[in-house]
Amino acid sequence: MPRRPVPAGVFALSSGTTVRFILLIAAVATLTVMTATTFAAGAVHAVDLEGAQAFLECLERTSEEAARRRAEGVAVPLPDGSPDACPDPRPLAGLLLPGAATVGLLVALAVGYVALPRWRVARRGYQPLTGMPELTAAVAGLLAGTGVRARVTFLADLLDPTVSALAFGRAGRRQVVLSGGLIALYGRDRAAFRVVVLHELAHIRNRDIDIGFVTLIAWRTFGPPMLAVTALAVLLAPAVVGAERAAAIVAFAVLLGLMGLLVTLLSSAVLRSRELYADARVREWEGSAEGLRHLFTTYAADGPVRRAGGRGRLAELRRVHPTTGQRLLALAQGRPQAPPGFWDMAAVGAAVAFLFYLLKLGPGGGTFRHTASQTAWNELTGPASAALLLLVAAGTVVWRAAAEDGMPRTRAAGLGLGLGVCVSNLLATYVVWLGFGIGGAGLSYVLPYTAVMCLAGWGLVRWLAAVAVSWQPVLEASGRPRLILAAVLAGSAAGLFGPIGFLLKLPGLLIYGSAFVAPTMPGAVLFFWGSAQLLSDRLTTLLLPLVLTGAFVPVTGYALARRLARRRPALGFGPALPTAGRMVRLGIPAGAVAAAAAVVVMLGPVPAAWWVVPVVFGLAQVGAALWATRDHAPLRLARAMVAILGCGAMAPLLLAATVHALSCSSGSGACSPLPEMAHVRLAVLIMALTSGPAWLVFAALVTATAAVRRRRGHSVRRAGP
Numbered sequence: 001m002p003r004r005p006v007p008a009g010v011f012a013l014s015s016g017t018t019v020r021f022i023l024l025i026a027a028v029a030t031l032t033v034m035t036a037t038t039f040a041a042g043a044v045h046a047v048d049l050e051g052a053q054a055f056l057e058c059l060e061r062t063s064e065e066a067a068r069r070r071a072e073g074v075a076v077p078l079p080d081g082s083p084d085a086c087p088d089p090r091p092l093a094g095l096l097l098p099g100a101a102t103v104g105l106l107v108a109l110a111v112g113y114v115a116l117p118r119w120r121v122a123r124r125g126y127q128p129l130t131g132m133p134e135l136t137a138a139v140a141g142l143l144a145g146t147g148v149r150a151r152v153t154f155l156a157d158l159l160d161p162t163v164s165a166l167a168f169g170r171a172g173r174r175q176v177v178l179s180g181g182l183i184a185l186y187g188r189d190r191a192a193f194r195v196v197v198l199h200e201l202a203h204i205r206n207r208d209i210d211i212g213f214v215t216l217i218a219w220r221t222f223g224p225p226m227l228a229v230t231a232l233a234v235l236l237a238p239a240v241v242g243a244e245r246a247a248a249i250v251a252f253a254v255l256l257g258l259m260g261l262l263v264t265l266l267s268s269a270v271l272r273s274r275e276l277y278a279d280a281r282v283r284e285w286e287g288s289a290e291g292l293r294h295l296f297t298t299y300a301a302d303g304p305v306r307r308a309g310g311r312g313r314l315a316e317l318r319r320v321h322p323t324t325g326q327r328l329l330a331l332a333q334g335r336p337q338a339p340p341g342f343w344d345m346a347a348v349g350a351a352v353a354f355l356f357y358l359l360k361l362g363p364g365g366g367t368f369r370h371t372a373s374q375t376a377w378n379e380l381t382g383p384a385s386a387a388l389l390l391l392v393a394a395g396t397v398v399w400r401a402a403a404e405d406g407m408p409r410t411r412a413a414g415l416g417l418g419l420g421v422c423v424s425n426l427l428a429t430y431v432v433w434l435g436f437g438i439g440g441a442g443l444s445y446v447l448p449y450t451a452v453m454c455l456a457g458w459g460l461v462r463w464l465a466a467v468a469v470s471w472q473p474v475l476e477a478s479g480r481p482r483l484i485l486a487a488v489l490a491g492s493a494a495g496l497f498g499p500i501g502f503l504l505k506l507p508g509l510l511i512y513g514s515a516f517v518a519p520t521m522p523g524a525v526l527f528f529w530g531s532a533q534l535l536s537d538r539l540t541t542l543l544l545p546l547v548l549t550g551a552f553v554p555v556t557g558y559a560l561a562r563r564l565a566r567r568r569p570a571l572g573f574g575p576a577l578p579t580a581g582r583m584v585r586l587g588i589p590a591g592a593v594a595a596a597a598a599v600v601v602m603l604g605p606v607p608a609a610w611w612v613v614p615v616v617f618g619l620a621q622v623g624a625a626l627w628a629t630r631d632h633a634p635l636r637l638a639r640a641m642v643a644i645l646g647c648g649a650m651a652p653l654l655l656a657a658t659v660h661a662l663s664c665s666s667g668s669g670a671c672s673p674l675p676e677m678a679h680v681r682l683a684v685l686i687m688a689l690t691s692g693p694a695w696l697v698f699a700a701l702v703t704a705t706a707a708v709r710r711r712r713g714h715s716v717r718r719a720g721p
């Protein structure tokens with residue numbers, strides 16, 4: 001597929017690296033605040049560890065007793081940890097200790113941010129460019145031509161023979177160090193010297209210095225101490241809390257080790273991306289890439305792009321600079337950022353799930369007890385924050401790739417995102433439940449949960465690519481593309497935070513059910529049965545927002561693009577205009593046909609079962625989707641969902657109105673204006689019940705038809721996500 005150039009310059013869209021940096025800092029900072037608050041609570045409040053252990057054991061006993069009695073048919077409420085049954089010795093959560101820990105973290109970061117540049121200059125022995133007036137004038141001229149507003153001081157590292165430079169420093173006072181080899185290069189190849197200096201100035205212009213420096217400070221300052229504290233806790237856990245509950249601390253240590261590895265891979269991927277963006281900035285300043293190509297082909301130390309396996313692949317993932325071949329390839333393609341890959345998306349998913357776990361525990365990590373309002377606040381902020389970070393961190397990267405390539409390959413990135421969320425969330429969930437003495441209860445549900453999460457990750461990334469393709473013409477025509485991008489992703493997060501929160505909470509709910517409600521049921525069976533039970537109670541709060549967001553966000557972008565007079569075919573599709581009328585695209589005629597068929601079924605000579613009417617509605621919704629998408633316009637699956645939702649809402653409303661009118665005319669019922677609120681609630685419930693299966697049937701039909709046509713050698717139109 002031909003590449004689609006990004007309009008209005010390479011830097012019109014957000015790269016997504018800033019959000020991923022913020023995600024790393026948020027995860028490390030939240031863990032640091034939680035750890036500091038936990039130890040401070042033990043010192044300040046003199047937390048009774050034996051009393052806390054007795055409280056956990058009491059919760060376990062009361063939960064098991066309640067589950068046993070409910071299984072015997074006795075109507076007893078499930079335990080909620082009330083102080084009447086189990087006295088809680090933990091102190092009440094407050095803002096003092098978490099606030100003090102947060103302030104301490106910010107002060108430590110600020111001190112490191114201000115002091116480390118001076119310490120680096122003194123330790124490395126960097127010298128000002130004294131006695132070199134021609135070189136000083138040359139770098140000053142390069143700085144003036146870039147438009148960089150910060151005050152930049154150029155220093156020299158005369159003992160370094162390599163051809164290199166380094167930009168660092170704090171806001172308002174930046175330093176660029178020129179190696180001795182680079183200074184020598186100035187005399188024999190000024191074009192290469194110019195490109196190297198411009199590359200470092202591009203890092204300053206792109207605001208890479210602050211984010212990368214703060215991330216480095218946060219991880220190197222607080223990462224090793226937390227890992228050391230965790231290792232010490234693993235050694236002391238059997239003596240303090242007993243061998244049974246020491247497994248929770250071991251699981252937490254494994255989670256921290258995994259997060260350390262994935263955070264390292266993600267930070268390396270982000271730093272490699274920022275190097276490519278600095279090259280793109282130099283290309284923009286110079287007007288061509290000839291200087292960069294000359295530098296890389298003449299003075300590069302590494303070789304071309306090659307596929308590595310095993311240790312070579314791990315070493316490549318840990319690189320903070322792209323190889324010469326990768327940089328030349330990026331220049332040739334005009335692509336400042338590599339497509340989203342498996343490992344960087346896995347790290348994003350793992351960091352989001354880890355942050356969700358920390359937010360759900362609260363500032364003390366379980367050291368404090370919480371009021372009802374604080375618990376409700378944690379239950380709200382956790383899913384909302386996870387959904388927002390997940391959509392923005394993944395969405396900006398996918399949007400950039402879709403803007404460059406039309407519809408990028410998303411399978412590896414989606415599977416990585418889902419698997420990262422899955423593994424991190426499972427480990428975090430077991431950390432909590434192992435603290436209650438629950439081991440591998442229902443552990444066999446892990447396999448279907450992993451499959452569902454990988455499928456959900458792939459679907460999310462694929463949907464984000466479809467949203468990007470449909471909204472890209474709107475961004476091209478607007479003067480503020482980043483604002484529109486942020487608004488679309490934030491609106492998507494508002495519609496998806498319920499389903500994302502449900503998937504993140506599902507392992508804990510299933511472990512609780514396997515341990516206390518259905519201990520004899522296999523975990524895999526419990527997964528499907530429990531998920532169905534939970535979703536049946538949340539049709540209008542989970543499934544309906546999911547299908548509405550999934551359908552209307554890309555379709556709205558496509559409609560706005562048409563209104564902006566950009567009536568050109570979307571990349572990879574046929575004609576951009578749908579041929580069906582507006583009523584057909586909304587599924588209204590199909591809804592009327594479904595209502596008439598349901599009346600015939602209900603009033604027919606043969607009594608029909610209750611489930612026949614929803615089946616009729618579902619079949620009508622499939623027909624509405626086929627009717628509305630029989631053209632070659634893009635976003636076929638999303639437009640099909642719009643028709644399915646319209647038919648699903650119209651059919652029960654018309655059915656209720658018809659039945660009500662017949663009852664009124666026969667005198668067997670009261671006459672009132674239609675529709676009533678009860679009819680609207682019924683329509684919403686039926687729509688939420690039938691829309692998902694109808695869309696899955698439609699998608700299966702489209703996929704099967706495309707496979708048959710491809711096998712017969714016919715051209716296949718792309719349905720689009």
